[in-house]
Amino acid sequence: MPLTEIIRSAFRSIRANRMRALLTMLGVIVGVASVIALSAVGQASTDSVTQQVEALGSNLLTIMPGSASTSGVSLGAGSATTLVYSDAAAITANDPNVAQVAPLVQRSVQIVYGNSNTSTQLQGTTANYPLVKPTPVAQGRFFLPQEVTANAQVAVLGSQTAQTLFGFQSAVGQTIDLNGVPYTVIGVLAPEGSNGFQNLDDRVMIPITTAMNELTGSDVLNSIDVSATSQQDMALAQQEITSTLRNLHQLGPGEASDFRIMNQATILSTLQSVTQEMTDLLTGVAAISLVVGGIGIMNIMLVSVTERTREIGIRKAIGAKRSVIMAQFLVESVVLSVGGGLIGVVLGGGGAAIAGIVLHKSGLVSLSAVLLSVGFAIVIGVVFGVYPARKASALHPIEALRYE
Amino acid sequence: MSHEALSQPIIRMQDIIREYVVGGEVMRALNGVTLSILRNEFVAIMGPSGSGKSTTMNIMGCLDRPTAGDYQIDGNSVSALQEDELAQLRNMKIGFIFQNFNLLARTTALENVELPMMYAGVPPKERRERATEALIRIGLQDRLHNRPNELSGGQQQRVSIARALVNRPVLLLADEPTGALDTRNTAEILALFEDLHAQGNTVVIVTHENEVGAHAKRIIRFRDGCIESDTANGAMVMTHATD
Known part of the structure; x- marks a missing residue:
């Protein structure tokens, strides 16, 4: 049938x-x-x-200082002061699989503009930061390498920070006051939302040299963001950075690293x-x-x-x-x-x-x-x-x- | 066809015994039945219930196998066959006609008649032609596409007769074919059987009604698992006396 x-x-x-x-x-x-x-x-x-995760930057590695300890009590990751400005320079100079290096200093600051007054997160970094982490600028521009070299007193505001201070009025060209020092606003970032850890729209970015001189008074970094030359080279770049930093920090073979590297690919x-x-x-x-x-x-x-x-x-x-x-x-x-x-x-x-x-x-x-x-x-x-x-x-x- | 083939019996049963095990006890339903049916005979198998006539019919129809003894249909010995081989014999050699018609519900008259040819592997076109022809021959040309529930009892039994005939079997085996019919339809169906016999078919009717049996040319009576009498045209021809 x-x-x-x-x-x-x-x-x-x-x-x-x-x-x-x-x-x-x-x-x-x-x-x-x-x-x-x-x-x-x-x-x-x-x-x-x-x-x-990819919006955080492509081929991104983030170097964080290790955890400091006081009398045997760990103070948590990033609490140590082992990462300094010269580390970033050394990575740039020595590690061929690293494309861009953006050191970062973070502090909480008070911004004053006229009668407006807001507390926000200050980020001091170098001019190539947007190359490591996408940082689209909505108005004006990001700061330039020569402004970083020259300790220029210029600032780029997060979209929400700009709105808080200036409302619907244009912020670019205005002068704001950070902890008593005047800065010229040269740009406002496009709204980005949160990266899962912090609100990227509420911050103020200034040249790292200015931040170290005027605000922190030291060359201690909170982190270094690094982009590898390619996705495949991330592991290699991570090895290079590890060995560069261990040499620089004079760590013996048995000693634990005083920094941590977070690999975006691993997180992803x-x-x-x-x-x-x-x-x-x-x-x-x-x-x-x-x-x-x-x-x-x-x-x-x-x-x-x-x-x-x-x-x-x-x-x-x-x-x-x-x-x-x-x-x-x-x-x-x-x-x-x-x-x-x-x-x-x-x-x-x-x-x-x-x-x-x-x-x-x-x-x-x-x-x-x-x-x-x-x-x-x-x-x-x-x-x-x-x-x-x-x-x-x-x-x-x-x-x-x-x-x- | 040679003379020997013509005279060879369609049905040959030799010392058939059929036993059932019921509740651990052996029941003997047939106790040494021997009979032959020749081509173009019209036989009625009669007897009270429990006499063994249904068991005989089941074995004759290849629905069941004997416990002992030899059974041949159209020269094929059945005792050693497997289930699927029996199915094939039923399909090709036997046309069943049941008391309650046993047509497939939700299936038209034509499709019911096509079914045996479908199992025989006849191509669809030829199947349809032969089924239509069979239904026309028994006077159901207006009912080809009706379903069983749209047909009268007599019409349903005609469809089942058409279905029984369509594979050109060597034996038409009818089990109480008029048991569910009124007097008028009974007469019509019995007349149809006589026609079929006159056309050369071999017909075996199992019944307990004497009026039905009277239409046959030979009557085999069963009692207690044995043949009680085997008579032709009302006149005794031979008796298988069993002790």
């Missing part, structure tokens, strides 16, 4: 019980739809984490693996519902075999072989599971598309999730269809014919 006939007869018996077929498929529909929708949501969150891969695990977990839970859907199909197929015992008897009496009866019921359960799978794809894809519109993302539905879940649905139809189909094919024709 050809497969097309078997498929036709499967559709006929499914059509005869439309409501029941739909309810049977529901388990698979929900399973497939949730696998697709959840993997799409997972993909979206992985993308957004990647985007956020850690975060990505966390979101990936979350996605896998969600998808796994959804896959369990697919299995439950499969059990639902088996349940209904068993009921169907019992209901159609007489039909099976008739078919056997007029010459249906075991394999034909088996195929008939197996095809029926596969049709149910595949039908459920396809409806699930439509619903899950629709859900993901709506999520995409809300999250302003496109292409969230991955072909692999669709193929995987539909493939899984087919497997489930076969696996959970085998037992009822075997049961049907094993019926004895006389007993099946006698069944009322």
